[in-house]
Amino acid sequence: MGVEGIGARVARKEDRRFVTGAGRYVDDMVVPGMKHAAFVRSPYAHADVKKIDVKAAEAMPGVIAVLTGKQLKGDGIGNLICGWMIHSKDGTPMKMGAWSPLAVDRVRYVGDAVAIVVAETKGQARDAAEAVEVTYREKKAVVDPARALAKGAPQLHPEAEGNLIYDWEIGDGKAVDAAIASAAHVTRLHIVNNRLVPNAIEPRAALGHYDKAEDHFTCWTTSQNPHVARLVMSAFYNVAPENKLRVIAPDVGGGFGSKIFIYPEEIVCLWASKRTGVPVKWVADRTESFMTDAHGRDHVTEVEMAFDKDNRITALKVDTIANFGAYMSLFSSSVPTYLYATLLSGQYNIPAIHANVRAVYTNTSPVDAYRGAGRPEATYVLERTMETAARELGVSPAELRRKNFVTQFPHQTPVIMAYDAGDYAASLDAAMKAADYAGFSERKKAAAKKGKLRGIGMSCYIEACGIAPSAAVGSLGAGVGLWESAEVRVNAVGTIEVLTGSHSHGQGHETTFAQLVAQRLSVPLDTVSIVHGDTDKVQMGMGTYGSRSGAVGMSAVFKALDKVEAKAKKIAAHLMEADEADIVIENGELKVAGTDKKLPWFQVALASYTAHNLPAGMEPGLKETAFYDPSNFTFPAGCYICEVEIDPDTGVTEIVQFVAADDFGNIINPMIVEGQVHGGIAQGIGQALLEGCRYDPASGQLVTASYMDYTMPRADDLPSFKVSTSNTPCPSNPLGIKGCGEAGAIGSPPAVINAVTDAIGDNDLTMPATPLKVWTALKAATRH
Amino acid sequence: MKRLVSMTVNGEEIELAIPPYRTLLDVLRNEGRLTGTKKGCDVGDCGACTVIMDGSPVNSCLVLGIEAEGATIETIEGQHAGPDLPHLIQEKFMDHGGAQCGFCTPGIIMMTKALLKENPNPTESEVRFAIAGNICRCTGYAKIVDAVLAAAEDLRKGRTL
Numbered sequence: 001m002g003v004e005g006i007g008a009r010v011a012r013k014e015d016r017r018f019v020t021g022a023g024r025y026v027d028d029m030v031v032p033g034m035k036h037a038a039f040v041r042s043p044y045a046h047a048d049v050k051k052i053d054v055k056a057a058e059a060m061p062g063v064i065a066v067l068t069g070k071q072l073k074g075d076g077i078g079n080l081i082c083g084w085m086i087h088s089k090d091g092t093p094m095k096m097g098a099w100s101p102l103a104v105d106r107v108r109y110v111g112d113a114v115a116i117v118v119a120e121t122k123g124q125a126r127d128a129a130e131a132v133e134v135t136y137r138e139k140k141a142v143v144d145p146a147r148a149l150a151k152g153a154p155q156l157h158p159e160a161e162g163n164l165i166y167d168w169e170i171g172d173g174k175a176v177d178a179a180i181a182s183a184a185h186v187t188r189l190h191i192v193n194n195r196l197v198p199n200a201i202e203p204r205a206a207l208g209h210y211d212k213a214e215d216h217f218t219c220w221t222t223s224q225n226p227h228v229a230r231l232v233m234s235a236f237y238n239v240a241p242e243n244k245l246r247v248i249a250p251d252v253g254g255g256f257g258s259k260i261f262i263y264p265e266e267i268v269c270l271w272a273s274k275r276t277g278v279p280v281k282w283v284a285d286r287t288e289s290f291m292t293d294a295h296g297r298d299h300v301t302e303v304e305m306a307f308d309k310d311n312r313i314t315a316l317k318v319d320t321i322a323n324f325g326a327y328m329s330l331f332s333s334s335v336p337t338y339l340y341a342t343l344l345s346g347q348y349n350i351p352a353i354h355a356n357v358r359a360v361y362t363n364t365s366p367v368d369a370y371r372g373a374g375r376p377e378a379t380y381v382l383e384r385t386m387e388t389a390a391r392e393l394g395v396s397p398a399e400l401r402r403k404n405f406v407t408q409f410p411h412q413t414p415v416i417m418a419y420d421a422g423d424y425a426a427s428l429d430a431a432m433k434a435a436d437y438a439g440f441s442e443r444k445k446a447a448a449k450k451g452k453l454r455g456i457g458m459s460c461y462i463e464a465c466g467i468a469p470s471a472a473v474g475s476l477g478a479g480v481g482l483w484e485s486a487e488v489r490v491n492a493v494g495t496i497e498v499l500t501g502s503h504s505h506g507q508g509h510e511t512t513f514a515q516l517v518a519q520r521l522s523v524p525l526d527t528v529s530i531v532h533g534d535t536d537k538v539q540m541g542m543g544t545y546g547s548r549s550g551a552v553g554m555s556a557v558f559k560a561l562d563k564v565e566a567k568a569k570k571i572a573a574h575l576m577e578a579d580e581a582d583i584v585i586e587n588g589e590l591k592v593a594g595t596d597k598k599l600p601w602f603q604v605a606l607a608s609y610t611a612h613n614l615p616a617g618m619e620p621g622l623k624e625t626a627f628y629d630p631s632n633f634t635f636p637a638g639c640y641i642c643e644v645e646i647d648p649d650t651g652v653t654e655i656v657q658f659v660a661a662d663d664f665g666n667i668i669n670p671m672i673v674e675g676q677v678h679g680g681i682a683q684g685i686g687q688a689l690l691e692g693c694r695y696d697p698a699s700g701q702l703v704t705a706s707y708m709d710y711t712m713p714r715a716d717d718l719p720s721f722k723v724s725t726s727n728t729p730c731p732s733n734p735l736g737i738k739g740c741g742e743a744g745a746i747g748s749p750p751a752v753i754n755a756v757t758d759a760i761g762d763n764d765l766t767m768p769a770t771p772l773k774v775w776t777a778l779k780a781a782t783r784h
Numbered sequence: 785m786k787r788l789v790s791m792t793v794n795g796e797e798i799e800l801a802i803p804p805y806r807t808l809l810d811v812l813r814n815e816g817r818l819t820g821t822k823k824g825c826d827v828g829d830c831g832a833c834t835v836i837m838d839g840s841p842v843n844s845c846l847v848l849g850i851e852a853e854g855a856t857i858e859t860i861e862g863q864h865a866g867p868d869l870p871h872l873i874q875e876k877f878m879d880h881g882g883a884q885c886g887f888c889t890p891g892i893i894m895m896t897k898a899l900l901k902e903n904p905n906p907t908e909s910e911v912r913f914a915i916a917g918n919i920c921r922c923t924g925y926a927k928i929v930d931a932v933l934a935a936a937e938d939l940r941k942g943r944t945l
Contacts, residue, residue, distance in 0.1 A: 011879055011881075012883070015883050019889055020874060021859070021860030021861050023886045023887075024819075028813075199919075201822075201824045201921050203823075252885065253822075253887030253888075254887060254921050285825075286824070286825035286826065286829070506922045507884070508884070675884055675922075675924075678923055678925075678926045678927065679921070679923050680924075706827065706829065707825055707827075715913075718924060720926055744924075
């Protein structure tokens with residue numbers, strides 16, 4: 001490891017602009033002639049749109065245009081789509097209802113957009129939006145997915161009878177039922193995975209600019225994957241052909257999944273720019289973000305886990321209802337299926353697994369991937385069940401897990417995934433040691449003397465990252481391949497630009513990707529620039545989500561570097577009249593091994609571009625591209641231990657210790673990895689103790705639509721974290737990277753709830769475990 | 785109708801014609817073209833728009849531009865130790881990985897400056913309490929707290945804010 005290469009804890013290059021306020025986010029962009037947009041949104045969860053009268057709004061000061069869904073449809077703009085096909089167990093395809101970027105005759109959730117107002121200022125646009133007179137006929141709404149499935153429930157889409165999108169299964173149901181029937185013990189739980197609002201601190205935004213002279217669109221947008229945005233907007237929404245549409249995702253202030261998807265607003269802003277002839281900018285306010293960003297989780301699950309007399313797991317049966325909200329968001333269908341049920345084997349040898357998943361429409365915001373996407377839900381089901389089983393069986397939760405760990409690799413689970421490598425006992429041991437697990441009973445006694453209830457809980461998670469082998473996801477219904485591209489340009493005087501289809505919105509790619517280049521080419525970090533987030537600069541890419549940028553994006557860079565290195569060595573060998581095999585790269589130079597002959601990088605680069613003296617037949621230039629398609633998923637895994645102290649008088653839970661022991665394979669920058677884990681844990685603790693999105697069951701109004709109503713984790717809600725990693729290299733990519741972006745959010749919720757339920761002795765607590773819920777559970781226990 | 789307002793922003797006296805309803809945040813970002821101060825919620829809940837006004841930290845979305853008449857405002861753009869030299873707090877945020885997406889960062893740095901001016905020797909829990917009004921969704925706050933404590937340590941060694 002060099003001081004700046006792979007494994008070095010270097011400060012982030014991008015931070016120079018972030019800490020000085022020089023970052024450039026969409027709302028910071030100003031384009032000459034730019035005007036401002038506001039959306040007219042439905043105040044009802046479910047209603048027919050009878051009439052839209054825009055006359056009064058059009059007459060308001062500063063208003064340039066008020067545009068509705070009828071005009072949008074008239075111009076041929078298409079409906080939004082879900083890009084992952086899932087088939088129900090009866091073989092029928094999922095039932096996708098129509099989602100128009102501007103609703104025409106029906107609105108299906110509070111916040112559904114019906115019109116856009118473009119005006120000179122944002123204030124004028126908002127005032128005029130309030131003056132648009134929409135006549136609604138309110139219909140009955142349903143927000144609870146189980147109720148939506150019941151007979152007589154309000155129906156959202158004619159395409160989806162009974163609001164059922166799909167009824168999907170995986171695994172061997174008969175084998176599972178037989179194992180449960182003959183089990184020595186069966187643990188059964190009803191599990192709710194609470195709905196969350198991602199809440200990137202930068203609100204979503206879009207700036208659409210149609211250039212009439214060039215007949216060309218530019219879209220600045222808060223996207224995790226600008227190339228996918230361009231692809232989908234061209235192929236399905238009929239905004240413009242790809243060669244007439246440039247999508248730029250500049251600095252983006254957090255995503256956590258919510259900025260993967262293509263939303264109505266960017267499509268409508270582009271279309272409105274062509275209609276009005278002016279650049280149109282829209283920036284969500286915070287309540288709009290709460291209402292219209294795709295939400296996460298929202299599963300209700302019945303689980304049964306069977307054990308033999310030696311406490312070995314013999315089967316797992318899972319029945320889940322997943323709330324999809326009012327429309328199918330871009331990747332929604334994959335989340336409770338292939339990103340969820342395929343992880344239900346966890347770290348354990350489970351001979352038989354069956355999962356049934358019903359996806360359901362309700363009058364709520366669309367639900368899609370949020371940090372972890374399916375894997376936190378699977379881990380919560382499994383790890384709550386393991387902890388409960390240990391309590392029922394009267395055995396140590398750690399030993400029950402250890403007894404059932406997978407220890408032989410590769411390991412084929414009954415639910416598609418083939419684990420390639422891992423050492424689960426190592427993470428468990430590391431976490432237990434770091435947490436002084438053995439000393440817990442003494443700490444519990446000490447806490448009791450202070451009148452506090454102390455509890456400890458653990459969670460052993462596995463996830464699938466490095467998403468994903470294109471052929472594999474294609475066979476499972478994905479509409480896109482999930483490779484990544486890279487281009488390495490060694491410029492004529494030796495600086496290096498790396499173009500990547502990955503996108504950084506907090507992950508620090510400008511540093512980690514540059515560390516890889518610095519290591520391979522033996523050049524200073526400062527000479528390497530990373531270019532991303534612009535479809536005019538980077539040819540194609542699949543973007544950043546699913547902890548894939550290291551494992552897939554950097555592997556593409558690695559492949560391109562192989563080609564650059566090979567060509568540079570050929571040129572150097574030719575110039576120094578040496579054998580190509582004798583050229584080594586050291587200290588920024590290409591040297592002939594065993595001699596004092598050497599050339600600095602810039603001379604080799606310059607020679608490639610002057611092309612005065614190249615090997616016969618060689619093309620000039622030193623620029624190489626590569627596409628990398630992973631051969632397998634990667635499997636990060638780890639063990640989290642949470643210790644809490646609860647005040648029985650108030651129900652307030654304090655996390656007194658939080659330990660994470662993760663196996664992420666090889667690590668490029670430990671400081672960045674720690675930051676990713678910390679942030680994930682904070683979101684997981686948020687889910688477990690603080691955050692919960694609520695709709696009023698009768699009206700369908702979003703009750704938690706501001707930071708005063710939806711509790712975000714703040715600095716004084718959280719402890720310091722004890723994090724450590726082990727590094728079993730991933731065998732399926734050249735860098736041995738597994739991915740670290742989501743682990744914290746996946747592993748932490750069950751650890752926290754296992755600790756809280758341990759402290760209070762009530763196993764039925766649902767997330768978020770607010771003081772009121774904990775206090776109520778304690779009072780109920782006293783009464784019994 | 786616009787009103788003429790003068791204030792000192794990052795040491796420079798400026799005069800602006802602004803509508804009376806415009807927030808200080810919008811005045812800084814639009815009229816002032818100082819976009820380092822961020823709008824995360826516009827209702828005083830997230831702290832992304834924190835600036836220092838007459839020595840005290842404020843959510844600039846909760847202050848009207850006309851209320852800043854005659855005031856001294858410090859924003860993130862004014863923080864540096866010299867030409868091209870980061871401010872002590874900025875340096876510590878870089879050293880400790882205190883920023884991820886960068887959106888909440890300017891507000892937290894300004895809040896940190898206000899804290900350390902008042903209390904150059906804070907405990908961890910005092911730091912956590914001081915920045916509790918600033919939401920960060922990326923970092924889990926741990927590395928921010930490390931950065932603030934490291935800046936405080938350097939203050940005790942004689943460096944200045």
